Amino acid sequence: MEDYQREFIRFIFERGALKFGEFTTKSGRKSPYFFNAGGLHTGADLIKLGSFYGQALNNHFKPTPDIIYGPAYKGVPLSVVTASALCSQFQAEVSYCFNRKEAKDHGEKGTFVGKVPQKGDSLVIVDDVMTAGTSVRETLDLLKPIEGLNVQGILVALDRQERGLSSTQSALDEIRAEFGLKVQAIVSLEHIFTMLNEGGLAEVPAEMTAKIKAYRDEYGTSPI
Numbered sequence: 001m002e003d004y005q006r007e008f009i010r011f012i013f014e015r016g017a018l019k020f021g022e023f024t025t026k027s028g029r030k031s032p033y034f035f036n037a038g039g040l041h042t043g044a045d046l047i048k049l050g051s052f053y054g055q056a057l058n059n060h061f062k063p064t065p066d067i068i069y070g071p072a073y074k075g076v077p078l079s080v081v082t083a084s085a086l087c088s089q090f091q092a093e094v095s096y097c098f099n100r101k102e103a104k105d106h107g108e109k110g111t112f113v114g115k116v117p118q119k120g121d122s123l124v125i126v127d128d129v130m131t132a133g134t135s136v137r138e139t140l141d142l143l144k145p146i147e148g149l150n151v152q153g154i155l156v157a158l159d160r161q162e163r164g165l166s167s168t169q170s171a172l173d174e175i176r177a178e179f180g181l182k183v184q185a186i187v188s189l190e191h192i193f194t195m196l197n198e199g200g201l202a203e204v205p206a207e208m209t210a211k212i213k214a215y216r217d218e219y220g221t222s223p224i
Contacts, residue, residue: 001194002059005187008052009195012157013204015040018192020208026131029219032211033192035158037074037128050081052186053126053155054089057082060184061152064090065122067115069143070098071135078126079114082155097123099142111142119148127156130183133171140179153182161189162219170221189216 012018017039023031040049058064064086070079079096086092095115110116117123125139136154143149159172167174172183193216195201196209 001187001191004052004055005191006195006200008157008186009192010200011048011052012040013201015045020204032208032215033189035129037078037157046077046081049078050085051089053078053082053157054085056184056186057086057124057126057155058090058092061124061155061182063122064092064094065124065152067095067097067117067121067123069117069123069125069139070096071125071127071139072099072101075125075127075135078128082126099139117143117146117149119146122150122152124152125154127154129158129160130154130156130171130175131160133175136175151181153184156183156185157187159185159188161216161221163221168221173221189220 009018012035017036019034019036020032021034023034025031025034037049040046057068068079068083068086070076076098079098083094083096086094097112097114097117099111100113115121123143125136127135130136140151143151154175156172159170162170164171164174169177172185175181176183189212193209193212196204196212
């Protein structure tokens, strides 16, 4: 695990975006942890969040894409702060783009806001957590008609490394297999588990480490 990944886990924990306890997920499972990127909403939060996305994107996606695309709605601010971070940290001139839920029929019209993807552009999709892959599939459907567009892959904040309800694969693995895309996360549940074991989240009760391991053993794509 790299230093910036440890810093990211510490950041989302301190800002209350990563919580430990007992939470019911959309699937009905009782999870000992919960991540909500929407909890990162101040100007300072967004600058930090963009820097982590920018670092991960610079590490894992070469060459740097022309466009950072965020699916509405949670991906919207992520596309903006990631593009800004790539410029300030790595001197990369990158555009942002996101979609409207409903196409606009006046003014500039259309579905996309920001740099409209076109033939010859390269693009990376950014999102917070991929649970079922629904927003990514919707995004790929929107982008599919653009001939000659290069979708380099997808970057999310957290890989829960958790099986779907009807599959032995995680949502990220399903997208990788279905579309042949690179799917990268800033951190995974395994990284969080490592941080707990290392004492990097000393405020979290010791028994939570065992609960995280038990949850991953039961629902994970592989045991810790």
